[in-house]
Amino acid sequence: MILSKEFYDRCCPSYQKIIDELEKKLDNIYKSNDDVPTKEDQIQTAILNFAKNYIIPKEYWQLCVENSSYNDSLKLRTIVKGAYFNLYYNEQWNTFLHIPDDDDRKSGYKYFRMLDYQKNHGCPRIHSPYLHPKATERDISFPHDSLKECFRHFDYHTSKLPSKKLIQRFEEMKVLYSKIKIAEKDVEKWFLLLLQVGDNIFVRDNVENRLGQDLLDAKLWKLYINYLKESGQYQRFLEIFSKYCRLFLDDDEMKEMYKADLNEYGPIILPWNNLFDFEIVKDSDCLNPCIYVMKSFEDDYKKILYEEDKQKKELLDKRLCENFYDTYYVQNFDLPKPLILYILENANHQILRKLFSSCKYFYFKKPIPICYRLTTDLYSQYFDKECLALIFSSNQELYIKNMFITGSVWINREHNIEKTFLSNLIPRLFRCEAKHIILSNQTLLFSELEFLIQHGGVITLDIFSSVIRDKNDEMFAFEELTKYLSNIQYLSLSDLKTNINSANALVNQKFNGELSYFCIRSLFGEPFDIDEFLEFLTVCFLTYF
Structure with a gap:
């Protein structure tokens, strides 16, 4: 038998009987004298025919895929969609789903809002700033x-300062994730925590994924069914109810409840071959049962995406500015002039944005262009929101003057940028508070790198392929760099110098313990205390690495 004895024993007697029938069919196929390709087709047909009448466990879908040829993509896609309809999702089959909706990535992968993000999105290098496809707002919304x-990846690639609302959502989701993981063994508490996310798609994906791993979790089935009903997702509610009744065949009480709910919230078109009498739709407009498969949750996706797009396109209320101007005169401030100028002089980039957007007077007094992302491009130079892209031949005097870099700096080696490009640009900057810095094939003095990182808020620093030297053309000491990197999460370095006290100096520096990636091309200099260096790494790295 393909199923474990433990699972089989938990099934109701009626379901055990039909499992026995399926096992008998499969056994006869294995014992037949047919050649292997024919046997594989027969196994697939037996399982798919069974799935037209009942929900079946994941082991049979795995067997079905194992007996499929990856060259027959159409057949394989049919099997994988059938498995997903049976609540079994395997991340290795993701690319074969090809379910059309507005949330589908160009790579062909179906997008799932799973707690186990890295596993289910094929992102083993999610910590890397070079990750493709790029993380978006959607990826940090659950x-x-x-x-x-x-x-971190989204923040590095975005062209503008992330909104306060988005950052708040991110912080809330971090806390909620920890709570959900702690409550995994208590299914009711786990489910209630999922609801706190306020995302129907997230609840659906994670609950159905968990059910697919243990189909006989009746408590979770009932929690999910009640949730769908109470939240008004009636089409999905009736579909899931129909699946429950084709698994727990002896639960007559739930079947009667399903009948009553179908009568109240139906009709619904279902793909089953063994429809109950009360499931048969007599409406002449609903003759094709295939039109409903996968449709209800696609509608959910489109509805939620529409709301998200609507929020993004909120327009500025022009009334915000109506009190700031008085014909041709400069604005009259309620605050004394010396005080408002003091605020302007000491404002951070967030306050400067607000001042500049409220009145042109502030920019006239302090003409400091704010750039969230400074990057390079192979063919064209352009402005996009707060992103400035330059090519190797860009006139820096024309584009860069007293600029304030606040988000990220990326000098890409593939864009034919000369080695002194950034070194020539730095004198034209007012300040740099970039959180993400990737410098490829650049030659800098340590004092120039220090200008970029001395604010202490750097999260990503990749200078692996660049040459950094001090004023004497010598390598700089490791600890001289790390004293500015208390918040670092991704660190990739080129050649560094150490001395006998380097490890001790590193141990005594402050780190927030959030480092997830660390690489040094080479170390030169005197030997240092290995034990102290290991202590430094222990302090820097996140506990789960």
Whole structure:
């Protein structure tokens, strides 16, 4: 028998009987004298025919895929969609789903809002700033195991300062993820915590994924069915109820409840071959049962995406500015002029944005362009929101003057940028508070790198392929760099110098213990205390690495 004895014993007698029938069919196929390709087709046909009448466990879908050829993508896609309809999702089959909806990535992968994000999105290098596809706002809108890495990746690639609302959502999801993981063994508490996310798709994906791993979790089935009903997702509610009744065949009480609910919230078109009498739709407009498969949750996706897009397109209320101007005169401030100028002089980039957007007077007094992302491009130079892209031949004097870099700096080696590009640009900057810095094939003085990182808020630093030297053209000491990196999460370095006290100096520096990636191309200099260096690494790295 393909199923474990433990699972089989937990099934109701009626379901055990039909499992016995399926096992008998499969056994006869194995014992037949047919050649292997024919046997494989017969196994697939037996399982797929069975799935037209009942929900079947994941082991049979795995067997079905094992007996499929990856060259027959159409057949394989049919099997995988059938498995997903039976609540079994295998991340290795993701690319074969190809379920059309507005939330589908160009890579062909179906997007799932899973707690186990890294596993289910094929992102083993999620910590890397070079991850493709890029993390988006959607990736940080729900709790998962790579939330912090996704936010760092999104923050690095975004063209503008993330909104306060988005950052608040991210912080809330981090806390909620920890709570959900702690409550995994208590299914009711786990389910209630999922609801706190306020995302129907997230609840659906995670509950159905968990049910697919243990179909006989009747408590979770009932929690999910009640939730769908109470939240008004009636089409999905009736579909899931129909699946429950084709698994727990002896639960007559639930079947009667299903009948009553179908009468109240129906009709619904279902793909089953063994429809109950009360499930048969007599409406002449609903003759094709295939039109409903996968449709209800696609509608959910489109509805939620529409709401998300609507929020993103909120327009500025022009009334915000109506009191700031008085014909041709400069604005009259309620605050004394010396005080408002003091605020302007000492404002951080967030306050400067608000001042500049409220009145042109502030920018006239302090003409400091704010750039969230400074990057390079192979073919064209352009502005996009707060992103400035330059090519190797860009006139820096024209594009860069007293600029304030606040988000990220990326000098890409593939864009034919000369080695002194950034070194020539730095004198034209007012300040740099970039959290993400990737410098490829650049030659800098340590004092120039220090200008970029001395604010202490650097999260990503990759200078692996660059050359950094001090004013004497010598390598700089490791501890001279790390004293500015208390918040570092991704660190990739080139050649460094050490001395006998380097490890001790590192141990005594402050780190927030959030480092997820660390690489040094080479170390030169005097030997240092290995035990102290290991202590430094223990302090820096996250506990789960």
